[in-house]
Amino acid sequence: MPALHKILIANRGEIACRIQRTAQALGYRTVAVFSDADADALHVQMADQAVHIGPAPVQQSYLNIPAILEAARRSGADAIHPGYGFLSENAEFARACEQAGLTFIGPGADAIELMGSKRLSKLAMLEAGVPCIAGYQGAAQDDATLLREAARIGYPLMIKASAGGGGRGMRLVHDAADLPAQLRTARSEALHGFGSAELILEQALIEPRHVEVQLFGDRHGNLLYLGERDCSIQRRHQKVIEEAPCPVMTGELRQAMGEAALKAGRAVNYVGAGTVEFLLDARGQFYFLEMNTRLQVEHPVTELVTGLDLVAWQLHVAEGLPLPLTQYQVQLNGHAMEVRLYAEDPAQDFLPQTGRIAAWEPALAHGARVDHGVCAGQSISAFYDPLLGKLIAHGATREEARRKLLRAVEDSVLLGVQSNQRLLASLLQHPQFIDGAFSTGFIPRHFADHPCLQPLTPSAEQLAIAALLFYQGTAAAHRAPLAGWRNNASEPLLYRLALDEQDWPVQLRATAQGRCQVEVAGRTIELRLVEHDERTVTLDLDGLRQRHAYRLDAEQLWLFTRPGSLRLVDRTHAVIDSQTSVSSGTLKAPMDGAIVDVLVSEGSVVSKGQLLVVLEAMKMEHPLKAGIDGILKRVQVKVGDQVKNRQVLLQVE
Incomplete structure (x- = not known):
C-alpha cells in the first residue's frame, strides 16, 4: 500500500485533537473538518488545514459523506481517520473512501457492516463459538413479535438499538406493562441517532462487570489482544470511569477472554483497532456484548499500561505494515484509570448542559494525561455529545493511579458550564470503588441519594468568598482599593446571593488592609485578600490561605472551589419574584x-x-x-x- 502523507480526521472534539497529536508527531499533515458550530474549535486550530462541511446539525455536516469526501479532495488528503462516533462504524462511508481512492484508517467495510449490527453480530458470534447472552436477534421487528419474545426471555430484559452504542436506544425493562412505551422510545432514539430503528432483546444480567478486550490486527493475518479494560462504572448505560487492568482479573480469565475476543476478530478477518466487549458475572462467566470496529474513547488506559500508541499503530497498519509486536511480547505494567468529563448536571438526572466555556485549565502538573478538545471562549452546543474530555492517570499500583487521578479531577478548572466533576471525585473516593468491589449497578446502588447528585447548596465559606469578589469587583469598577472608596466604610454591606432558585442574605463589613468580616448562615468568617487579578484570587479564610479561579461578569460569578464550580448571581438589587418554577405552569x-x-x-x-x-x-x-x-x-x-x-x-x- 502507498505511504500516507496527509490525513483528514472526519470528526471533532477531543478525539480529533488526540489523533492529530500523534499524526503530526509522526510527520503527517492533518486536515480538520468543521461545522458552523465548530468554526473556532480547538481541533480546527490544531490542524494544518481545515474545511467547512456544513451547518451544525450532524446530518448536514459530520454525517454528510459527500461533504467529507469533497473536503478530502480539496485538501489533497490521501487518508481519512474517522475517530469514534459519527461515521466511524459506517460501512457505506468506508466503501465510499475506498471508491474515492482514499485509505480508510479502520477495518474493512464488511467487518464494520457485520459488527455494526448487534443482531447480525450476535448471530455470527454464536456461530464462532463465542459465549453469548440469551435473547432475541431476529429480523421480525413488529411489536407483537417483540412482546412474545420478551415473554419467552423473561424479565428483567434489555432493549438495545441494533446499530447503536453509547447508551442510546437502550432501555432496561422490569415489567411487561412497560415494554410497549420503552420500545417506542428505544426505536425513536435509535432512528434519530443511528438511522436504523432495528432492535434486539437480551436477558438482563443484573449488576455484572463490563469488561472489554482491545484487539489489533494487520493485513498480514496477525491478530492479538492488548489486555482488558474494566468499564463498569456507568450512568444511563454510558461509561464514566474506565481502568486497566480489571481489578478482579486473573491470568486464566484474561487468557480465556482474550481467546474469545480473537475468535470474534478472526470470524470477520479483522484489521486495525477494535474492541470486543463482554459482561462478566460474579461466577467468572463472561458473555459477548458487542464489538466496536474503531478506536474506543477509553483507549488511553490501554496505552498507559502497555506503553504503546494505538493511533500510531492504526496509521502503520493502514500503510500495510505488520504489527510491531507478537502476543507474547505484549506486557502490562502498572495500572491506569480514566474518567470522562461531561457537560451535564448530575443533580438534574444528568441533563446535558450548554453554554460558553469561561475558563478551562486542565491539571497537568503531576503527571496526569488530559485528552480534550476544549478552549476558553468555546460554546458548548446542543448538537453534539456532551463529552468534553478525559482525565487519565497511571501508577505502579491501582491505588497510586486512583490517587493521582483524583488530584487531577479536583484541580482541573472548568468554568462557564456545569459538569460532573463533583460526581467523579465522589466516585473515586467511595470505599467500595477504592476496594475494586463494584459492578454496572454501582452508581444506582450507592449514589441514588448521594449529595453529589443533589442540587448544590453553597457553603458559608463559598458565599463569603463570593461576597468578597462581588465587593472587590465594585471597588475595581470605581478604581478604588478594597474598602477604600465608600464614605461610610464602617457600615456593613448587605448582599443577596443566589444559586438557581435559592438565595442567601450575606453581610460584609470591610476594614483596612484588604480585610473583611462576613456574616452568613449564622457564621462570622474573617477574610483577607492577599492578591488577585481577573482570573484568580488568593485569600486568607479564617487563617487558611487558599487560591481560587473565578470569572466575574457584572452580577454573575463563576467560582471554582475544588472539586468543581458554581454559578452565583448577585440579586441584591433585583426585584424579588414570588412565583417559583415549581408552582409555575x-x-x-x-x-x-x-x-x-x-x-x-x-x-x-x-x-x-x-x-x-x-x-x-x-x-x-x-x-x-x-x-x-x-x-x-x-x-x-x-x-x-x-x-x-x-x-x-x-x-x-
Whole structure:
C-alpha cells in the first residue's frame, strides 16, 4: 500500500485533537473538518488545514459523506481517520473512501457492516463459538413479535438499538406493562441517532462487570489482544470511569477472554483497532456484548499500561505494515484509570448542559494525561455529545493511579458550564470503588441519594468568598482599593446571593488592609485578600490561605472551589419574584435542542407529572413533564422546531 502523507480526521472534539497529536508527531499533515458550530474549535486550530462541511446539525455536516469526501479532495488528503462516533462504524462511508481512492484508517467495510449490527453480530458470534447472552436477534421487528419474545426471555430484559452504542436506544425493562412505551422510545432514539430503528432483546444480567478486550490486527493475518479494560462504572448505560487492568482479573480469565475476543476478530478477518466487549458475572462467566470496529474513547488506559500508541499503530497498519509486536511480547505494567468529563448536571438526572466555556485549565502538573478538545471562549452546543474530555492517570499500583487521578479531577478548572466533576471525585473516593468491589449497578446502588447528585447548596465559606469578589469587583469598577472608596466604610454591606432558585442574605463589613468580616448562615468568617487579578484570587479564610479561579461578569460569578464550580448571581438589587418554577405552569426548554414529539394540544386537561413534550439534545431524548395540574392554555412549538435554552414551550393554566 502507498505511504500516507496527509490525513483528514472526519470528526471533532477531543478525539480529533488526540489523533492529530500523534499524526503530526509522526510527520503527517492533518486536515480538520468543521461545522458552523465548530468554526473556532480547538481541533480546527490544531490542524494544518481545515474545511467547512456544513451547518451544525450532524446530518448536514459530520454525517454528510459527500461533504467529507469533497473536503478530502480539496485538501489533497490521501487518508481519512474517522475517530469514534459519527461515521466511524459506517460501512457505506468506508466503501465510499475506498471508491474515492482514499485509505480508510479502520477495518474493512464488511467487518464494520457485520459488527455494526448487534443482531447480525450476535448471530455470527454464536456461530464462532463465542459465549453469548440469551435473547432475541431476529429480523421480525413488529411489536407483537417483540412482546412474545420478551415473554419467552423473561424479565428483567434489555432493549438495545441494533446499530447503536453509547447508551442510546437502550432501555432496561422490569415489567411487561412497560415494554410497549420503552420500545417506542428505544426505536425513536435509535432512528434519530443511528438511522436504523432495528432492535434486539437480551436477558438482563443484573449488576455484572463490563469488561472489554482491545484487539489489533494487520493485513498480514496477525491478530492479538492488548489486555482488558474494566468499564463498569456507568450512568444511563454510558461509561464514566474506565481502568486497566480489571481489578478482579486473573491470568486464566484474561487468557480465556482474550481467546474469545480473537475468535470474534478472526470470524470477520479483522484489521486495525477494535474492541470486543463482554459482561462478566460474579461466577467468572463472561458473555459477548458487542464489538466496536474503531478506536474506543477509553483507549488511553490501554496505552498507559502497555506503553504503546494505538493511533500510531492504526496509521502503520493502514500503510500495510505488520504489527510491531507478537502476543507474547505484549506486557502490562502498572495500572491506569480514566474518567470522562461531561457537560451535564448530575443533580438534574444528568441533563446535558450548554453554554460558553469561561475558563478551562486542565491539571497537568503531576503527571496526569488530559485528552480534550476544549478552549476558553468555546460554546458548548446542543448538537453534539456532551463529552468534553478525559482525565487519565497511571501508577505502579491501582491505588497510586486512583490517587493521582483524583488530584487531577479536583484541580482541573472548568468554568462557564456545569459538569460532573463533583460526581467523579465522589466516585473515586467511595470505599467500595477504592476496594475494586463494584459492578454496572454501582452508581444506582450507592449514589441514588448521594449529595453529589443533589442540587448544590453553597457553603458559608463559598458565599463569603463570593461576597468578597462581588465587593472587590465594585471597588475595581470605581478604581478604588478594597474598602477604600465608600464614605461610610464602617457600615456593613448587605448582599443577596443566589444559586438557581435559592438565595442567601450575606453581610460584609470591610476594614483596612484588604480585610473583611462576613456574616452568613449564622457564621462570622474573617477574610483577607492577599492578591488577585481577573482570573484568580488568593485569600486568607479564617487563617487558611487558599487560591481560587473565578470569572466575574457584572452580577454573575463563576467560582471554582475544588472539586468543581458554581454559578452565583448577585440579586441584591433585583426585584424579588414570588412565583417559583415549581408552582409555575410555564414549561421551558432545559437546554438548546429539537422538538421530536408533542403529545398534547391546546385545551387538553393535564396532570402534574404528565409527559407533554420530548426534546432531543446531545443525541439523547429528554421527556418534559407538567409541573402542575391544569388546562393547556398555549402550545408554542411543534415537532421539528429548534428551541433555545429557557425558551417557553407551552403554558398550563
